[in-house]
Amino acid sequence: MTSYTATVTVRLKRGVLDPEAETTQRALERLGFELEALRSADQFEVDLDADSADAAAERADEMAERLLANPTIHDYDVEVREAE
């Protein structure tokens, strides 16, 4: 067993309204920043033991499917690296 860290990034699908991001963008503009767009995402870093990076990615993928992401409104991606 090796220790891995899986990073699951959960984003809203294109077309789903994101009032938090809109508010953040407006607040930045009010501070004088120029920006074209802003999107927000949730990131989960999961430390887990697995036999291989592929096995760790598969488990993190299942976590995203079952709990971390809502497939109706979210896309997600999973990246795995060996833990330091």
Add this chain to the structure above:
Amino acid sequence: MTSYTATVTVRLKRGVLDPEAETTQRALERLGFELEALRSADQFEVDLDADSADAAAERADEMAERLLANPTIHDYDVEVREAE
């Protein structure tokens, strides 16, 4: 001017309590997943025009300092890539 996307990842500093992450970890364990730890982070993808990648990174860094992160409880990092 070139279009860049700056990704600002805002994490809680080590030692700051993260009840959302604890709840998520417990919910995953209740679903039968084995994991050692879970940390959550907020990610902002900012599209902006700048003269260089360095200039874009500097601007995103200032956005983090002034609004996106709270230096008392957060660490953050900035990654910049040319927009597709």
